[in-house]
Amino acid sequence: MKVRTDEFKARSAETTKNPRRQASLKLVYDGLHKGRIAAAEDTDDWEDQRDRARAIKWHTINNLDYYLDLLDKNVRANGGNVYFANDDAEARDYVLGVAKANNVKTVIKSKSMVSEEIGLNEAFEEAGINPVETDLGEYIIQLAKEAPYHLIAPAIHKTREEISDLIQEVAGGPRQEDPQDLTDTARALLRDEFRKAEMGVSGVNFAVAETGSIAIVTNEGNGRMVTSAPRVHVAIVGMEKLIPSMQDLSTMLRVLIRSATGQRISSYVTVVNGPRKAGEEDGPDEFHLVIVNNGRENLLKDAQLREAMLCLRCGACLNACPVYRKAGGHAYGWVYPGPIGAIVTPVMTGKKVGRDLPFASTLCGACKDACPVKIELPTLLLRLRSDLAEGKADPKEKSSPLLERVSIKAWRFGVQSPMRFALAGRLSSLMMAPLSRGGWVRWLPPPLSGWTKSREFPRIAGKPFRARFRKKQR
Amino acid sequence: MTQSEQIPRRVLLFVTCTVDQLYPQIGESVVNVLERQGCEVDFPAGQTCCGQPAFNAGFTEDAKAVARRFLDVFAGEDPIVVPSGSCGAMVRNFYLELFHDEPETLAKVRQVAGRLYEFSEFLVDVLHRDDLAAKMSGSATYHQCCHLLRELGIDAQPKSLLASVEGLEMREMEQSEVCCGFGGTFAVKFPEISTAMLNDKLDYAIATGADTLVAGDATCLMHLEGGVRKRGDTLQLKHLAQVLDEATSTDGVAS
Numbered sequence: 001m002k003v004r005t006d007e008f009k010a011r012s013a014e015t016t017k018n019p020r021r022q023a024s025l026k027l028v029y030d031g032l033h034k035g036r037i038a039a040a041e042d043t044d045d046w047e048d049q050r051d052r053a054r055a056i057k058w059h060t061i062n063n064l065d066y067y068l069d070l071l072d073k074n075v076r077a078n079g080g081n082v083y084f085a086n087d088d089a090e091a092r093d094y095v096l097g098v099a100k101a102n103n104v105k106t107v108i109k110s111k112s113m114v115s116e117e118i119g120l121n122e123a124f125e126e127a128g129i130n131p132v133e134t135d136l137g138e139y140i141i142q143l144a145k146e147a148p149y150h151l152i153a154p155a156i157h158k159t160r161e162e163i164s165d166l167i168q169e170v171a172g173g174p175r176q177e178d179p180q181d182l183t184d185t186a187r188a189l190l191r192d193e194f195r196k197a198e199m200g201v202s203g204v205n206f207a208v209a210e211t212g213s214i215a216i217v218t219n220e221g222n223g224r225m226v227t228s229a230p231r232v233h234v235a236i237v238g239m240e241k242l243i244p245s246m247q248d249l250s251t252m253l254r255v256l257i258r259s260a261t262g263q264r265i266s267s268y269v270t271v272v273n274g275p276r277k278a279g280e281e282d283g284p285d286e287f288h289l290v291i292v293n294n295g296r297e298n299l300l301k302d303a304q305l306r307e308a309m310l311c312l313r314c315g316a317c318l319n320a321c322p323v324y325r326k327a328g329g330h331a332y333g334w335v336y337p338g339p340i341g342a343i344v345t346p347v348m349t350g351k352k353v354g355r356d357l358p359f360a361s362t363l364c365g366a367c368k369d370a371c372p373v374k375i376e377l378p379t380l381l382l383r384l385r386s387d388l389a390e391g392k393a394d395p396k397e398k399s400s401p402l403l404e405r406v407s408i409k410a411w412r413f414g415v416q417s418p419m420r421f422a423l424a425g426r427l428s429s430l431m432m433a434p435l436s437r438g439g440w441v442r443w444l445p446p447p448l449s450g451w452t453k454s455r456e457f458p459r460i461a462g463k464p465f466r467a468r469f470r471k472k473q474r
Numbered sequence: 475m476t477q478s479e480q481i482p483r484r485v486l487l488f489v490t491c492t493v494d495q496l497y498p499q500i501g502e503s504v505v506n507v508l509e510r511q512g513c514e515v516d517f518p519a520g521q522t523c524c525g526q527p528a529f530n531a532g533f534t535e536d537a538k539a540v541a542r543r544f545l546d547v548f549a550g551e552d553p554i555v556v557p558s559g560s561c562g563a564m565v566r567n568f569y570l571e572l573f574h575d576e577p578e579t580l581a582k583v584r585q586v587a588g589r590l591y592e593f594s595e596f597l598v599d600v601l602h603r604d605d606l607a608a609k610m611s612g613s614a615t616y617h618q619c620c621h622l623l624r625e626l627g628i629d630a631q632p633k634s635l636l637a638s639v640e641g642l643e644m645r646e647m648e649q650s651e652v653c654c655g656f657g658g659t660f661a662v663k664f665p666e667i668s669t670a671m672l673n674d675k676l677d678y679a680i681a682t683g684a685d686t687l688v689a690g691d692a693t694c695l696m697h698l699e700g701g702v703r704k705r706g707d708t709l710q711l712k713h714l715a716q717v718l719d720e721a722t723s724t725d726g727v728a729s
Contacts, residue, residue, distance in 0.1 A: 389531060
């Protein structure tokens with residue numbers, strides 16, 4: 001997918017002025033965020049479970065080579081194929097190759113953020129293959145030709161009216177407004193595609209190394225259809241999604257589902273162990289697992305940023321994030337929005353071009369509290385800020401504006417001595433005097449005008465606290 | 475030993491650069507409240523800033539230089555009181571990150587951070603005063619500043635202090651734990667997002683009908699008050715220390 005991270009400022013500003021998007025984003029807090037909190041409060045040993053999940057993920061990520069080998073071996077033992085794609089092009093080519101070898105005309109897909117990442121739908125279309133998203137939210141954004149707005153609720157930004165328009169365009173007939181009617185219509189449309197499709201493409205929530213299984217969590221049952229109805233099943237997985245064992249899967253499902261939707265368990269949990277075996281009634285003839293790197297090794301090889309590989313893509317940090325809830329999902333300019341997106345996107349696609357993202361946070365810490373595996377998101381954002389401000393990890397990444405670097409040096413010189421600090425305060429207070437009324441400044445020049453457009457700024461006190469304290473003591 | 479003997483009498487005030495330069499009246503209220511509880515407040519005159527502005531902007535080397543200075547200025551044994559969750563979190567949490575690869579400095583950090591308390595935390599957890607026999611009329615709503623709540627985990631202390639003020643009616647606002655949109659340079663770099671967050675916060679506060687919005691951090695108050703003034707709202711803004719100062723003052727007004 002095209003990287004548009006350099007448009008964050010403009011696109012987020014636009015979203016703040018769009019009342020329809022803001023109304024949808026409020027639902028993210030009222031629905032998903034509060035739902036997660038309620039689910040966590042309902043779970044006795046919630047903190048222990050988070051710690052266990054974190055430990056499982058750390059262990060896997062720190063031994064990723066071992067578990068990748070084990071997964072590879074076991075998927076093959078089950079009769080499946082494994083392909084390791086180093087980048088998006090390799091992943092697309094492999095999947096297209098499988099499709100062509102099987103003379104595929106229609107592909108049904110269940111939700112997969114990695115497939116968005118590698119631009120798979122566009123590649124299918126260019127090859128004359130019809131990809132059909134079967135998760136209702138994904139189906140809606142596919143009709144709208146948009147990217148997902150949220151990790152688990154891709155069409156959360158769409159109003160009922162917008163969805164009505166989109167469905168009417170494909171279904172024809174009278175316009176429907178009732179959510180149940182719209183869902184029924186979409187279901188009928190999708191039923192046809194399920195019958196026709198020669199190939200199913202799914203995402204993966206967890207890839208279990210010791211059994212070579214993949215686990216998929218859905219609420220619509222479409223994941224089960226996609227993985228069992230067509231003759232060929234291709235599962236695409238980011239290489240961070242591995243876990244060692246089935247026992248670990250039970251821990252992971254508990255924290256994932258509660259964190260994602262606030263449910264104790266999703267309507268469907270599908271575990272696939274490769275293609276249909278002799279004597280089995282259901283399942284595909286062919287199973288392919290495509291494991292995708294595509295920049296993940298940039299995270300993996302950095303001792304600190306590696307922590308972002310623990311991510312389960314549950315979306316809890318988005319729901320908790322007040323910046324996401326104003327900026328909206330598309331502003332982040334790639335597949336992964338919100339706090340985790342502000343970390344993984346620049347690292348996977350280029351820090352310099354995505355340099356606004358790590359700064360698009362107030363460091364309020366709500367994401368860290370929400371994360372089921374306790375990723376230190378604010379610390380990782382700060383780390384990326386330092387890469388960008390100082391070129392700490394790589395001098396070529398340095399991209400702080402000169403004015404900012406000069407200001408920081410001046411500030412550092414000022415605060416290294418209480419006398420200089422007090423003097424700077426006195427001078428600033430005098431300089432602000434002509435601009436202020438009643439102790440407040442209404443206008444400041446750019447870039448500080450960013451503040452004064454919507455807020456006054458207090459004039460620096462003529463008599464700071466230190467002077468008042470000295471006087472009091474005398 | 476009686477309880478009063480266990481209670482530290484001398485405290486060092488880390489007033490923060492924002493309070494020193496922009497809100498000196500908050501600093502005076504902190505001193506008044508602490509003195510009324512029997513403390514002797516000292517202000518180490520060498521103090522300026524903890525280094526957070528540079529740290530948050532990604533300039534860790536500059537932040538380190540300023541933080542080292544802070545550690546020297548606040549060396550000693552007496553408890554340190556700071557009327558800010560954010561500056562408190564910088565010293566207590568983020569200094570550990572900043573100096574993670576410097577064991578010697580890290581030892582200093584632990585010594586200083588172990589003595590540093592946020593204002594409400596010091597009153598309730600160290601002085602064991604969650605009821606200051608305070609009185610005040612009016613109504614207030616409390617905004618939970620991010621670093622105070624989530625970095626330092628200070629939640630019950632300010633609330634119990636406010637609840638103990640006789641005559642002050644507390645009204646809970648919607649999304650009281652959500653950030654006000656300040657975030658340091660964030661407010662200038664992303665003014666539209668910041669302002670949208672600010673407007674939500676002010677709307678929720680005003681919807682309670684309370685006449686005062688109370689918070690525990692001067693930087694958040696500066697953001698909120700700047701917004702109130704621009705919007706022309708009548709909501710008053712006060713630091714917790716100002717409320718407690720006013721409510722424990724014998725003449726009924728904060729200095």
